[in-house]
Amino acid sequence: MPNPKPWLDIPHDSDFSIHNLPFGIFSATGKGKRVGVAIGEYVVDLADAASEGLFEELQFDFGVLSSEYLNDFISLGKQVTGKVRSIVQFALCDQSSVLSSIEGLLVEMTAVTMHMPVKVGDYTDFYSSLEHATNVGKMFRDPQNALLSNWKHLPVGYHGRASSIVVSGTEIRRPNGQIVPDGQNEPEFGPTQKLDFELEMAFVVGKETQAGTSVPVKEAEDHIFGLVLFNDWSARDIQKWEYQPLGPFLGKSFASSISPWVVPLEVLEPFRIKGPEQDPKPLEYLQTGGEKNFDINLEVAIQTKGDDKPSTISKTNFNRMYWNMAQQLAHHTSNGCNLNVGDMMASGTISGSDRDSLGCMLELTLNGAIPITLNNGQKRSWLEDDDTVILRGFAEKDGVRVGFGECVGRVLKALE
């Protein structure tokens, strides 16, 4: 619909405008886990809407709308999921539709519980922000040669832990681990003293591939269902001691948080933008033309215990990513590695080039050396117990706004 006008009130600044309509898994009183679509301050119950005939023109097993995860729904393919979105959009603009006439198909967002949207089979974390990789390389390796020689030739990435990806709102237990205190050589075991967040975006794989086959970069976006906000919680002291030579492990695997609403890639079409020029030119299997980046405003806020307002500590944008998602997915399958629906690939920390556009505390505080000051005057070198980290993201252009809502997590004190 070129200019859809919904019949229900949607706040002007809502992330969940009539142009968005992301998918998620919710439950509510009398409603077990099921597929929902966010609209303004409501959730459309797709399972019950299907029972009322909303999707009668489509041929698919409506049972997938009562699943615990979106995986089976996503597996129907973009043709089907796209039509479902169109039908919901049309019905939200047609006062005579079942969504308006039948009670209970719209549930107030305040009355629902959101769950993990997908069952993540495998999770991969990339490292695709030039600014972040440069900043980290300067701190941990050589300030003169911050980027390793492979970085501009391929989207560096590694496998992460899928089991500990949790939905926004889940509390995060401060991890224990082996840490070498400053000035010592031997490790001790105890709570991390350098708890960090990482501002990332992640995409959900929407189409499976077979082992031994590769996805050409020009077709890669067909395999991307949609995006979420992603907080790759990190324990920098654990990570520093353990990560050589095989990469991050327990410094990351205690938890990652995602926003509950998966915004389909098609929603983000108006916000396409060219990425940074890649020099040297990548090898042919990674060459993408046109606008493969997305202009999405991102921000991080911290809310301390007892404070009623979060402090924004960083603002940046997804449009700066050096390696785009199509390149990440094509690279991932270039060796024949098979993908499954629901696999998740995260961008890596997204940093800008300014002091206030950095995507983690490690960069914001220069590894803890220069604390940041919150609005309430409190200082933070690293995250403290009871701190809540809030990621937000939205795109806006020509009066159209679509957003991701929030990805929130509060830090609990470590277990003894």
Next chain:
Amino acid sequence: MPNPKPWLDIPHDSDFSIHNLPFGIFSATGKGKRVGVAIGEYVVDLADAASEGLFEELQFDFGVLSSEYLNDFISLGKQVTGKVRSIVQFALCDQSSVLSSIEGLLVEMTAVTMHMPVKVGDYTDFYSSLEHATNVGKMFRDPQNALLSNWKHLPVGYHGRASSIVVSGTEIRRPNGQIVPDGQNEPEFGPTQKLDFELEMAFVVGKETQAGTSVPVKEAEDHIFGLVLFNDWSARDIQKWEYQPLGPFLGKSFASSISPWVVPLEVLEPFRIKGPEQDPKPLEYLQTGGEKNFDINLEVAIQTKGDDKPSTISKTNFNRMYWNMAQQLAHHTSNGCNLNVGDMMASGTISGSDRDSLGCMLELTLNGAIPITLNNGQKRSWLEDDDTVILRGFAEKDGVRVGFGECVGRVLKALE
């Protein structure tokens, strides 16, 4: 049973003696995927045996025996799975049992197809052989300081790709990837020239844990269901270029092969042995007393195209692992990372200290410099197309032999 005597003929050197009885998932004509137990040259069909009342004294949903994976069966707990094994063992020694009297409950092994025994949620690969880590460190880093400073303080490990773990017999497509040819600085894209195997063992997690909790090392073995052979196929040239700073990725993720029969930990009790002394003493959360290693003979053979006999190229033993499985699992959960039933943790390449006890081509050929010679006179610096790699493993003591069967994979030529 102290001295079980089966009524069916079991070859003297069978891996699947009456003392073993490992679990797997098989299918056969007229039988969809289901749980089986290996005995000699037969497979016991547990689903049909349950229908005939074999397990009537046990209270569990026999539907799990018709599952596509062992996960639900394993989730019943060792008390139940152990009793199932005991009942099968007893019935195999009791000529009047349904296994003897009713047709079709034993299927010839040559008539079944074996499948992935478990659905692997997350897969972790450790790096726990001192000899392997030392050899690799000498080749890739500093011969004088082969081991990094963390290696003797914690079981180094990293997350691997779960989706590409395949069952023995699955053919392995030679991967393409970015490679920097010797003497050049810029990468090219093409088939790996350094295809390798890695001889490993892996254990299957049998008990889930909650996020934010840790498993004490003394309880860790309760969470280990059983073991398989594991071939961590590796493309050394792809790995070398990509792995800094975040670890191995596409050099490994194209495939890993496992043996189809999961040998429960309880089967291996007679083969317990003390591991090497750990110096420095690990931190308290990693301290294990007693016999936490297992004396399992391992070997690798290569069979070339047209050759009717494989050449054994390495023999080693699982008893040498510096870090034991209890330590690996305790370390993995020490940060609160949650485990699920079916998660897989592999040992890392298992190498001995002799030239003919090394667990990968990288070590056997000194990174390709000194080819090995097969029985048929052919030389190999790395694996070639149509080579078949065969891993075998068995334990033997006081006339009792239990084995893992084979983990086999044949190399297919790369796709263009």
